[in-house]
Amino acid sequence: MFSERFHTSLLNGCVSLAVALFFLVSAGSCPAGEIPPADLDTLELEELMQVEVSTVYGASRYEQELSEAPAAVTVVTADDIRKHGYRTLAAILEGVRGFSTTYDRNYHYAGFRGFNRPGDYGTRFLLLVDGIRVNDAVYDAVPLGPDFPLDIDLVDHVEIIPGPSQSVYGSNAFFGVINVVTREGRDLAGGELSASAGSYATYGGRLSYGRKVRGVELLLSGSFTDSEGQDLFFRELDSPQFNNGWSRGNDSLRFGSGFVKATIGDFTLEGIFGRSRKNIPTNPWGTIFNDPRTSTTDTYSLAGLTYQHSFPAGLDILARLSANWYRYRGDYPYASTLVPGSEYVGKDKSAGDWVGGELMLVKELGQRHKLVAGGEFRDNYRQNQSYLDENGLWDDRRTSYNWGVYLQDEYWLLDNLILNIGGRYDYFSTSEGTFNPRIAVIYTPLDGTTLKLLYGQAFRAPNAYELYVNTGSPQSSLREETVRSFEAIVEQKFGARMHGGVDLFLNHMHDIISQDPSRPTETSLPFTNVDEFESRGMELFFRGAWSNGFRAGGSYSLQRTIDAKSDAVLPNAPGQLAKFDAIVPLVTDRIFLGAEQQYTGSRKDLAGGKLPGFWVTNLTLFSQNVISGLELSASVYNLFDRHYAVPGAGEHLLGGLTSIEQDGRTYRFKLTGRF
């Protein structure tokens, strides 16, 4: 109770301070140092060439180059992030057509076109920050929630490239690539201080500094988030044995991160560090329910040194050295089976470290060919997992390596016909080598009409967790999984401001690696290759942007993801998705309303039950020029307080939960000042 009062008063204080600042700074002076557009007239040509533009991708998330890409690429900019009040990568993905995310109150997981196996860790996406791989060396996991080690405010834009991109990106680019591009030091041109307060005693802060001086560009930033979380009721555990279904004080989150980026000429050195500790309010794996000791701590440390140079005559070179150190610790309290009436805390740990290098050459050959060639190598020099419980210690230490080479050609057969063809060979020391091709035909028969036909193949080798957990030796029967994807897209521009289209897709997946809850052993849920799955469907989409700052978009997905043999729809595979978003300038250039409306159709849980579909509405009011140097935003998430749940994974079934209730209406108030 003390804690509640403390947080309430602290939050009151923060908000009062913010409101006071609002009025105080309203009468403030104008900032200096930024170049108004009118002053561009005074710049010489060399100076113009150095000017960075704020919207290279255009205000509409769309530009012509994207229409020529061999995928239906979506770009979400920092402007979108601010005006929609996005707090996590998962929230960003939730707004992208074809994506649906789930949150088990520990981690966030992304599904794509109806495929999101409960219990997977997002291993079928490749997550990059400035081209540096984030997927760790043990689980290949993709952190999409607060565990993502970069403060979302430091994102310049996110490129979401759906579909198999194995032919260039390699393993894990199974369903898509999420490339997060960070801001540059010059974007800040000084200091930036941000503070936020939100529901359930959630506070966040960030201090950043960036500048370019004499050819050296630097960005430094540190962030924290602290959330008390909420008391949660789990209907399925409503019995005295489980505190009548209530988990109280077990939903807290603590997150800290640091970011440094330095650019000198063609070299960029950056480091990212993020640690998050999440209390788990559920009872995964049958742990003691309503126990504050149940928690996970994830630590990501990434470093990268990139050299990028454009030579005359259309030759670009990119070389990168990178490293990723990942640490995980999970505390899982159990009732002892050896000593009745006593408890113990199982200690689950892992360490995944890799170093890697890559080289990529892009060369334009004549007028009609653009060749991309490259290779990469990764040495997973530490893939350790351990578990200590009352039965003893399981300790597994591994190493592995992999490499890949690729070649791609963008061939302009005609001025309105592009053939994009490529292939990549990958070798993993833990599995066999594999070759995966991609072919795309991009045809523009009429002005403003683009037709894309895409075929791609991708594979994913089993990771260390899937191979070795609880066995101590490789599960010899576990093979790599593959997907073959066919896609046909028709895009039509409507004037200069709108475009829309239709996307038909078919994904055929073999040997998917998955937990099999139908076959739990006494001590584990084994990973197996489970037959064939098929996902097919259709997406309709549109997007428009107008010069007054209004922009809007939407998509509707009709999809069916089935077990190809039994024809049964898979769990956690919503048949329909609908997404609408709009940014409305209430006062030109100063005050915007960001609105989102998202529908997720009904889906099955792992126990065969049906979870109803739901609409979620999010609103953000954002101000950027009302007060000099200050941005303010107020967000309401799940405006209508819809109660909805997502399917739990196998570990939740073991605890008696088939579904996990999601947040009701929540708020966030955020203030960012520049100095």
Place this chain on the structure above:
Amino acid sequence: MAMVQRTCGRSRFQRNGFLPGRPESRWLTAVVIMALAIFLLSSTPPCRGETPPPGEYQVKAAYLVRFLKYVELHGEAVADKDSTIVIGILGDSPMWSAASPLDGTRLQNHVVRVRRVEEPEEMRGCGIVFIGAGETGRLGQLVEFAGHNRILTVSDIRRFVYAGGGIGFVNRGKHVRFEINRTAVQATGARISSDLLRLADRIVE
């Protein structure tokens, strides 16, 4: 990001919890509503100088005018030796809203006029014409017409310089750069300074 794989059966451990109840944040609702009201009611005029970084087309528009310093247009392209050079903006492009404020800009001995152009015939009298991306479908016709009428063409249509255009904008990361089709520019009777050629990202003959 992992889960322990052990299962030891459900816990029989039970603790005495608080009374059930869902925490409400009415005060927070009020504060957010108040903040929204403040936003809406506030009418502080924007300060000069606090505009966001320039947009892509504002930079491109500035380039258009700067090119005039480095390209000596054919004599007929300048309406009056000491007076006006007309920049035409063809097609429905964000360039129009970015370039139209530059109408009346003085450059050396010239006054720059920015004019909207809808049809190829209206390009006559322009020294430079920017061709918007929406004109891709009839690009060949436009480039040919401009060539015959000695009008320098500029565009951000991809591969513009390969399609016979004069100067093409290209995005390089966050920067806007340009390519030159020297043959096409010279065919208009214009002379390009060596400085402009030096700064070009690529020169196509």
